[in-house]
Amino acid sequence: MQMLKVENLVKSFDGKEILSGISLEVNKGEVVAVIGPSGSGKSTLLRCINLLEQIDQGRITVEGDIMVHREKGMGEAAITEEAVKKIRLRLGLVFQNFNLFPHFSVLRNITEAPIHVAGMNRKEAENMALELLEKMDLKEKAEAYPCQLSGGQCQRVAIARALAMKPDILFFDEPTSALDPELTVEVLKVIRKLAAEHMTMVVVTHEMNFAREVADRVIFMDKGQIIEQGSPQEIFSNPSNERTRTFLGNFKD
Amino acid sequence: MFGITGWTDTIRLSGLLYSGTLTTVKIFFLTLIFSLPLGLIVALGSSSKRKWISGPIKLYILIMRGTPLLLQIIFIYFAPFYMLPEGMKINLDRFIAAVIAFSLNYAAYFAEIFRGGIESISHGQYEAASVLGFTRTQTFLRIILPQVIKRILPPVSNEVITLLKDTALVQIIGISELLRVAQNEASRIFSIMPIFVAGLFYLLMNWVVTKVFHKAEKKLSYYK
Numbered sequence: 001m002q003m004l005k006v007e008n009l010v011k012s013f014d015g016k017e018i019l020s021g022i023s024l025e026v027n028k029g030e031v032v033a034v035i036g037p038s039g040s041g042k043s044t045l046l047r048c049i050n051l052l053e054q055i056d057q058g059r060i061t062v063e064g065d066i067m068v069h070r071e072k073g074m075g076e077a078a079i080t081e082e083a084v085k086k087i088r089l090r091l092g093l094v095f096q097n098f099n100l101f102p103h104f105s106v107l108r109n110i111t112e113a114p115i116h117v118a119g120m121n122r123k124e125a126e127n128m129a130l131e132l133l134e135k136m137d138l139k140e141k142a143e144a145y146p147c148q149l150s151g152g153q154c155q156r157v158a159i160a161r162a163l164a165m166k167p168d169i170l171f172f173d174e175p176t177s178a179l180d181p182e183l184t185v186e187v188l189k190v191i192r193k194l195a196a197e198h199m200t201m202v203v204v205t206h207e208m209n210f211a212r213e214v215a216d217r218v219i220f221m222d223k224g225q226i227i228e229q230g231s232p233q234e235i236f237s238n239p240s241n242e243r244t245r246t247f248l249g250n251f252k253d
Numbered sequence: 254m255f256g257i258t259g260w261t262d263t264i265r266l267s268g269l270l271y272s273g274t275l276t277t278v279k280i281f282f283l284t285l286i287f288s289l290p291l292g293l294i295v296a297l298g299s300s301s302k303r304k305w306i307s308g309p310i311k312l313y314i315l316i317m318r319g320t321p322l323l324l325q326i327i328f329i330y331f332a333p334f335y336m337l338p339e340g341m342k343i344n345l346d347r348f349i350a351a352v353i354a355f356s357l358n359y360a361a362y363f364a365e366i367f368r369g370g371i372e373s374i375s376h377g378q379y380e381a382a383s384v385l386g387f388t389r390t391q392t393f394l395r396i397i398l399p400q401v402i403k404r405i406l407p408p409v410s411n412e413v414i415t416l417l418k419d420t421a422l423v424q425i426i427g428i429s430e431l432l433r434v435a436q437n438e439a440s441r442i443f444s445i446m447p448i449f450v451a452g453l454f455y456l457l458m459n460w461v462v463t464k465v466f467h468k469a470e471k472k473l474s475y476y477k
Contacts, residue, residue: 052380089386099381102476103399112395113385147477165385 001028002063003169003200004049009058011041011048018044020224022058026169029198033205033215033232037247041224042204043096046173049202050093051084062087063168089117092167096174098158100146106133106157107142110164118165125164132160136190152183156190163194170194172203188214208251212236220244266438266447273434274454277420280351280430284416287356292363300368317361323422326354330426351423359416366408370401403473410466414459431455 004026011019018041026032034042047053049060051068059069067087069077101109110129114120120128133139136156146154155175162170172191176184188210194201195214205211211218211232218235220228220243228241239245298310317325330350333343345353374397382392424433435451 050384052383085386088384091384093384095377095381097377099375099377101378101381101396103403113387116391116395117386145476161385 002026003028003030004063004202005059005061006045006049007059007061009045009048009060010056011044011053012056018224019048022221022224022226024219024226024229026200026202028200030200030216031195031214032202032217032219033211034202034219034221035205035208035211035235035247036221036227040221042221043173045221046093046171046202046204050091050171051088052093062090089165090168092162092165092170094155094158094162094170094172094175097178098146098151098154100154100158100161102146104145105142106138106144106146106149109146109157110161113161114164129160129164132163133157135193136160137186150183151179152186155179155183155187159187159190159194169200169202172201172205174204174206176205176207208236208248220247222247262442266450269434269438270431270447270450270454273429273431273451274458276348276429277417277431278458280348280355280420280423280428281417283352284355284359284420285413287352288359288363291356291360293367295360295364296367296371299364300371314361314364317358318365322354322358322419323425325358326351326422326425329354329357347423347426347428350426351428355416355419355423359412362412363409366405366412367401369408370405371397373404374400403470403476406466406470406473410463413462413466417459417462418455 002025004024006022006024009019009022010017022041022045024032034045036042044053048055055068055070057070057072060067065083065087066077066079067084069079101112104112107126107129110132111122111125114125114128115122130139130142133142136159138153138156138160141149141153141157146157149157155178159170159175175191176187179187184207188207191201191203191210192214203211203215213232215232217229218232219226220235220239220241222243228235228239228244234240235244236248239248295310295314298306299314301307301310330345330347333345335342337343378396378400379392382396387396420430421432423430429437431451431454432448435447438447439445
């Protein structure tokens with residue numbers, strides 16, 4: 001079943017085109033890794049899909065429901081703000097620098113949105129949060145504040161916070177790029193666990209081993225375009241495009 | 254040494270200073286009650302993307318910060334009488350005029366502090382809130398404002414301390430606040446003592462203000 005469909009997405013900043021007509025599909029239960037050099041537009045793609053940036057052109061469909069549709073000359077498709085908001089809640093995003101709410105305890109970071117956005121009752125939300133924390137191996141940190149946690153712990157809380165809204169697809173924007181290598185491991189472990197549960201995920205990453213191991217499909221982006229995509233086997237062992245080869249060559253010691 | 258002659262003078266002075274202090278404290282608290290929320294609204298307005306909102310508000314801040322508070326007090330007290338046409342003239346109560354002038358003036362200063370605080374919050378906080386589905390109002394009230402308050406406590410405490418001392422300016426429109434009362438008494442008994450005691454009163458009150466802010470900062474120090 002198709003969870004996400006992006007068609008011909010175009011995005012420019014100050015006249016410079018960052019995404020030049022990206023199209024991609026993500027199926028239910030699939031783990032997609034997006035790799036590519038810095039400035040290739042990977043993060044911008046994720047930000048556009050999560051509506052943190054307004055797209056210039058293109059169409060984004062979530063489980064058959066059109067969330068955004070803009071074409072040149074046609075303007076924006078008439079989709080009510082309410083509808084967009086509802087569709088968007090099916091998407092979750094984990095940021096590179098966590099963006100936890102520093103004034104809330106770990107538990108409240110997780111329960112705040114379920115209670116005040118999804119309308120869940122407090123007790124129920126707290127129980128769910130504790131379950132998520134247990135899964136993240138962080139149950140004992142429920143009452144701690146983000147400033148008392150390590151980067152790896154913060155990122156795991158951020159993942160729990162995103163999962164608490166029960167998204168259908170979870171996006172990760174370089175989830176380990178702000179972490180020391182030894183902390184990277186614990187975050188990747190959690191993402192692996194989610195993959196094993198068939199959570200639909202799109203992960204922008206620089207961790208090539210992780211992409212090779214966990215992803216069902218790898219997308220290589222460069223200069224705002226998808227250059228190549230395929231199974232990790234195809235991309236890592238036998239890339240067909242010169243640019244992919246050059247990029248991956250940089251990771252060989 | 255201060256020229257106080259006896260108990261009668263001391264008792265009389267205490268009574269006068271008490272009533273002066275009461276006036277000072279009233280103006281102080283009323284100004285805070287009105288200028289803090291007004292300052293927040295002004296801060297939000299001044300950073301609005303709509304020019305017809307932010308333009309006039311920036312002008313207001315410029316005028317309030319760019320002219321003497323003393324002048325503003327005089328203007329607000331006298332303008333409704335002298336500038337309005339015959340038949341519409343208003344004789345504004347002195348005390349009300351003083352509170353209006355102080356509230357408008359301090360709101361401008363608080364607004365700039367609030368604006369600085371709001372702008373210091375990282376964009377990631379808004380983005381995180383937005384992907385979790387919080388509305389703009391929820392984001393501001395639940396996520397942004399609490400963090401802003403922690404950050405602006407030190408500059409706000411500066412303003413509040415200044416406010417308490419600035420209340421002495423209202424004597425220009427004939428309000429008997431603490432300093433004025435002390436001055437009058439000083440000339441009457443030909444002694445510097447009342448002025449000295451008034452100074453101690455201001456100091457004591459600002460010591461309390463300082464304590465309150467320290468407590469608040471400590472209370473919010475549970476996170477970074």
